[in-house]
Amino acid sequence: MKEFELAVKIGKELPEGELRAAAAKALGVKAEKVAAAVVVKRSLDARQEILWRLRVQAYRDGESPEPYTLAEDQDVHGAEPVIVIGAGPAGLFASLKLLQRGFRPVILERGKDVHRRKTDMARLSTEGIVNPDSNYCYGEGGAGAFSDGKLYTRSTKRGDVREVLHQLVRFGADPSILIDAHPHIGTDRLPVIVEAIRLHIEKLGGEYHFDSRVSDIVRTDGGFEVKAGDKVFRARKVILATGHSARDIYEIFERNGWALEAKGFALGVRVEHPQWLINNIRYHGKYQPFMPTAEYSFVQQVDGRGVFSFCMCPGGILVPSPTEEGTIVLNGMSNSARNSKWANAGVVVQIEPGDQPAGYTGPFALMDFQRDVERKMFEWANGHGARHPLAAPAQRMKDFCRGIVSTDLPKTSYHPGALSSPLHELLPEHVASRLRRVFPMVERQMRGYYTNDALLLGVESRTSSPVRLPRDPETLEHVSVPGLYPAGEGAGYAGGIVSSALDGISCAEKI
Secondary structure, three states, rough: OEEEEEEEEEOOOOOHEEEEEHHHHHOOHHHEEEEEEEEEEEEOOOOOOEEEEEEEEEOOOOOOOOOOOOOOOOOOOOOOOOEEOOOOOHHHHHHHHHHOOOOOEEEOOOOOOOOOOOHHHHHHHHHHHOOEOOOOOOOOOOOHHHHHOEEOOOOHHHHHHHHHHHHHHHHHOOOHHHHHOOOOOOOHHHHHHHHHHHHHHHHHHEEEOOOEEEEEEEOOOEEEEEEEEEEEEEOOOEEOOOOOOOOHHHHHHHHHHHOOOOOOOOEEEEEEEEHHHHHHHHHHHHHOOOOOOOOOOEEEOOEEEEEEEEEEEOEEEEEEEEOOOOOOOEEEEEEOOOOOOOEEEEEEEOOOOOOOOOOOOOOOHHHHHHHHHHHHHHHHHHHHOOOOOOOEEEEEEHHHHOOOOOOOOOOOOOOEEEEOOOHHOOOOOHHHHHHHHHHHHHHHHHHOOOOOOOEEEEOOOEEEOEEEEOOOOOOEEEEEOOOOOEEEEHHHOOHHHHHHHHHHHHHHHHH
């Protein structure tokens, strides 16, 4: 087998004959001696001519590709239970791994199933009513179920990314995610996949319990008793996969005297541009409708802290993502077609323990700081004529950098609406000052990005958990509680769908 790269002009179909001829040339044999030519990776190159860069594996006669196969699932009716708290990516993929290993996952999810969640999210957008257990963060599929479904990760050392991607394809994702360098699924398709996973787990003997917010975790001689609603669940092992916003779980740890610690996170704004502008910038004015909707990313250092784009949603919309009343939090999402008029991304500043103002102490220091910024946004908007409870304080990009309140605002995809506000004053100074400097810096890389046609909305604050549940690096058990496995974003060990899924798999493997 020989691996080689092939460039193909975007919009052009690559005939099988051309692929085979390229493989023959790479192998140094005649085309009839090529047993197979398999595209294993596809990435977009828009530096000059717009091209697909294909990584191809070529096989001679007598050779054949070795297909990736998932381990076989077992029927676990009557098998030993493992309690999995949370039905987001970490919890779901931990449960699938448990099926392979012959354990019965008992999944406790504080929110509703993936379809009933939609009613609560609709009320959130239209009326501003926050259901603290069912929203864009909580419910079956977790925060990832209603997002762009981005599957790109740098966390390859956590485990085999192929397992996650092949499981997603198995349950309905487009097979293109297996080869795309920046794969995504889309929020219109993710709920169907999440439901298919549930039905499969239940068919083999696993259990789901929705509307089951965990109120206590009690250690017993035989393992654990987990209290959720009026029920008590028992098992020797527990995987804790609650996501990055479950403050009440951290409070259980504090009440029980179990170790937890403040952890860095990132905070900033959602930045919304017209999608045509991002297309024009990224494709150097050569964009055509058949090309993928353009995305972007950047990382800069400003005064010793990283400032970076986060969760970029090309052709997407902005959505309200608070988990408690009296706060404003924004996030982004895209359908699979990525065909809205807007592009949005979080642009955030890294916050480390010690960066918060005086008065915030203990393991909840950064979480309290995070919450207070979210409350400040809500109080400002609702104290200055907001027509919707979750209307977001907003400012044009250049006005923000110049410290000027915008006299008017461009149209936005954010349904609750935007309210012209002094974001440069509402954000913490050490965040606002770095953001003011970063946007002109990004302009040097992406000409046209720094514009008053871009809208900044506050606040983007749920980038990752501001609390970590420390665990043994070998066993992955909590350092204070053997048999309890903190997993994914809520534990402070992942960020995003794939890294969370890999962490959940790793915890299940340890069990």
